[in-house]
Amino acid sequence: MAKHDVEGGSFYAKDYHDPPPAGEELTQWSFYRAVIAEFIATLLFLYITVLTVIGYKSQSDVNAGGDLCGGVGILGIAWAFGGMTFILVYCTAGISGGHINPAVTFGLFLARKVSLIRAIMYMVAQCLGAICGVGLVKAFQKAYYHRYGGGANELSEGYSTGVGLGAEIIGTFVLVYTVFSTTDPKRNARDSYVPVLAPLPIGFAVFMVHLATIPVTGTGINPARSFGAAVIYNKEKAWDDHWIFWVGPFIGAAIAAFYHQFILRAGAAKALGSFRSNPTI
Numbered sequence: 001m002a003k004h005d006v007e008g009g010s011f012y013a014k015d016y017h018d019p020p021p022a023g024e025e026l027t028q029w030s031f032y033r034a035v036i037a038e039f040i041a042t043l044l045f046l047y048i049t050v051l052t053v054i055g056y057k058s059q060s061d062v063n064a065g066g067d068l069c070g071g072v073g074i075l076g077i078a079w080a081f082g083g084m085t086f087i088l089v090y091c092t093a094g095i096s097g098g099h100i101n102p103a104v105t106f107g108l109f110l111a112r113k114v115s116l117i118r119a120i121m122y123m124v125a126q127c128l129g130a131i132c133g134v135g136l137v138k139a140f141q142k143a144y145y146h147r148y149g150g151g152a153n154e155l156s157e158g159y160s161t162g163v164g165l166g167a168e169i170i171g172t173f174v175l176v177y178t179v180f181s182t183t184d185p186k187r188n189a190r191d192s193y194v195p196v197l198a199p200l201p202i203g204f205a206v207f208m209v210h211l212a213t214i215p216v217t218g219t220g221i222n223p224a225r226s227f228g229a230a231v232i233y234n235k236e237k238a239w240d241d242h243w244i245f246w247v248g249p250f251i252g253a254a255i256a257a258f259y260h261q262f263i264l265r266a267g268a269a270k271a272l273g274s275f276r277s278n279p280t281i
Helices: 003-011 029-059 073-092 102-110 116-140 142-147 161-182 185-190 199-217 223-233 236-240 244-277
Strands: none
Touching (some): 029 073, 029 116, 029 142, 073 199, 102 116, 102 161, 102 223, 116 142, 116 223, 161 199, 161 244, 223 236
């Protein structure tokens, strides 16, 4: 059989591997190692990013002797979230896949890239990690923590619930669509450099979304991030619109999974099928 026939045969195979049975996964140390990696990564993510948010607010508080133009600014906050995403995805991609976000896990579950038990355990680990990460921030910066809102996501004044929900849906769509695109197995096979660069566009996606939506919702796009901050801060305002930071990201992730798997991928498979049947096209 010619080389191109072998490649063609593999190219038309499904682009995912069915997750192993739950009982099999639960007996593997690699499964628990991945769950622990998600917990630690989310803990570090929340610790650094929430500290950045609180630090900026304290440095720019004119009533406390700060400078209105002081601190890292919104741009710096966006860099903190995007940069930590890049770092942590790079560090944990080979262990757990580097999700660090229940919305990403949900999207990959819908695409049959992770099993149900793994998706549930990842989400639990991510939420617990987020709570512990924000808890460390409160322990080290207790006075500033309460004074400057604990880094909790809230719908900003002047914006309706619909606008906030839309911002979370679109923002999460951008992130999860980027995840699918950079981890596409066929693209990886074609462009060998893609796996090495994958964390970079994912981090940039987080950065760009934060620039656009910080003024609207403070930018969630990660239910664990919003949940951890809300649990530790535990003020009524932080819980009022908290549902937005779960419903929006999950809807955005579902749309991204559908778009990539059933529109882009299906379209590409159809075109390649036509070429295979008539190579002279």
